[in-house]
Amino acid sequence: MSVSGTKPILQEAVVSILLLMVVSLGAQRASLPKPILSLDPPSSVILLGEDYTLVCHFPLTRCNVELYKGFKDRVSAANEVDYTAAFKVTAALPSKGKNSYTCKYQKFYERNLTWAYSPISDPVQFNVADELPKPSVSVEPASGVLSVGDQVHINCTTCYPSRLSRLYRERDGLIIDTQNTSESVRTVIFTIKELEPMDGGAYSCNVVKTVLGKVYVSPRSDFVEFNVTDELPRATISVQPPFGVVSSGTLIRLTCTGAILNSGGLFYFYRDGETRGTIHVSGSVPSASFIVNDLISAGKWSFNCGYSRRVRQTAYYSPPSEAVQVTVTDFNGTSDSFPNVLCVGAIVLLWIISILGTE
Template sequence: MSVLVAFLLLWGLSLSPAPEAAIAMETRPNLWAEAESLLEPWANVTLMCQARLETLDFQLFKNGVCQEHVHLDLVTTEHRFPLGAVTGDTRGLYRCRSGMDERWTELSNLLEVNGAESPPPPLLSSEPVSWITPGLTTILVCRGGFRGVTFLLRREGDDQFLEVAEAPEDVQATFPVQRAGNYSCSYRTHAAGAPSEPSAPVVIEELAAPPPPTLSVDGESAQVFLPGADITLVCVAPLSGVEFQLRRGEEVLLVPRASTSPDRIFFQLKAVASKDGGLYTCRYRLGNERTAWPWSADSEPAELLLSDETLPAPELSAEPATLRPAPGALVQLRCRAPRAGLRFALVREDAGRRRVHSLQSPAGAEARFELRDVSLLDSANYSCVYADTAPPFEGSAPSARVELRVDGPLPRPQLLPLWRGAVSPGHDAVLRCEGHVPQVTFELLRAGETVATVHGADHSSADLVLTYVGPQHAGNYSCRYRSWWPTPFLSQLSNPVELQVAGS
């Protein structure tokens, strides 16, 4: 393997131009403490940084500041940082990272060195999900700071429940979960030693059936197609290695399928006919057809509206009649057909893409679609179609387009700090950027430079995290949101928020 290919693999990249072909690889190192004697764990401590791949460079950080940079003569996957006896100068929150050619991995897990009689709390997490259901083995993973300790798992309100696991060669232990409840874990370095502070609790729910997957067509919950089109529906489950099923109503559809990852399936509908319109759902179950485990709840439906364009086009009009409404106005788009009993779709077109804005089945011959609090984001060409959902399943040609243009700036976001006072060095600082638009990219800026980003947020707000804060993070921050497609836009900056770091 060439040095270039090895380096690309290290960073989770590939030589393929297709983004979906990129190789995902964990690069974050592991960091733990090794005591000369677990009877006196803080008397002589060494921090071990374990890289994912061989490297020449390691860095050790304390409280957000680099303490040591080591460049080795021979490649290795591990490096030891001796601390010795823990004192006031060496207490703190540590991370490490590894690198190559001045490129660095992300920071390791957080390790607290407190030198106290009671060791710092471990971290408890659930895998692969935080619920139990027939057929699924859920485990709790308790990770401590020292290698070779004994882990204790407890369930809130159950004095009789105590699971013990020894990890002589590891820094974590796993516990299978059979019952719902609030769990926490701790550890002790030796039999007579005081247990650590308990971890933050993890809630395990018991579900009669697994939670629903999501189903979409072209990334949307509904689309309009001509008969004869090939359509792909994507079903995504909250965990991997499951069996999927596509349904229309109560009918199970046996159609071609493909998969690019174990948590999703692509259902392929070939050359659809007008009768194939309607609501589709998907579900999944653990195991396979030979098991009796329950199916998940059904996904929210995805709707296919098939229109053969044989019926007369509807008429689309706007109220108020102006097609350049003021920002914040209410615009009503009225789609009128020759008769009642039809399914209507309002279609939005911009940047060459058509997508369904909303659907209605009114009692009369007219559907009224409302655009509330319009902004620049509502600027687009709109049309509407209708289709008969009963035989012979005919549909209309699209209406004439209505071009809607809204001028003016985008609503300004608001930035909120999710902490009080000064942030302690070594901890994370979380700022919530509240915008007004979902499916955008949120950016956190300091002195005009982007320092944190959240892409494609599902909601109109996002939490932007400054990881492992040190004195160098102090300053004023603001946020904005943007999109490059289908209509490029960039919001104004939010109000500034000052981040103060304790001790700086």
């Protein structure tokens, strides 16, 4: 027997022992553990004509259970049931408004010819209504500030189980998305991808439910707002070797990092303001590297980079990165090679003169 299966039996055994002790002490009425009443499925609102189930939970077998509206009016009962008693109810017009239900149970112990009674449960409360409650709405990212090509999540949350949710754009009142979900889902996430500046603005949502052929539509939620800018986050650039000082003819690696989309994009590399290379990346690859192999003369150069996104056939470009400086030195460690050439020439000339003089 499983552990979960033995738990109710152990509970009943403990309760029975306690009752025997109470009876042996001469008590007239023994008290059972307090039951728990729940609404299935959980909800704070029930629509007119809708069926719902109230379930009374208790730790014993062969009990008589009573369901009450409020604390006094008995509306249903179940006899000789084990651990739970389920009561199916239909929301009728007389029940419109606030409803409260409780339950209690009792058990007869044949060995002692004794009845034991439970306290009444805590109440379950809900409203029976002829309209759906207003849902709430939120946006991610919470700042509501996005760049072109980003995506936004709009969360529509309801306290009532419904299968159909709609998203509205406030400026024209159009339904721009509809989702069908399980009734167990209380928050529906609407995602708008590849945002453009025209997508910014205010949005709201509502939910729809059909009961016995009647369609209930909730009021629209309050609206959330977000803005879409056509300026992309600025690119960053790094150089390897990290200090940007190399000998003549040494390869250097420039790495550009930017906010690339899942659809990919382009990286651009510039030297002293002129384009020196482009690299296409697919997927959300955040960076690309560019090899510079033509710096054979001593001197100083400035490099920076940028990237672009293509959103719905339109290209958008980031601001250029801050510049990095690269210094190329000759083999003697200087960044100006012309004086060194003169020195080498003078040494060679003196060597030739010395040879001619000895002859």
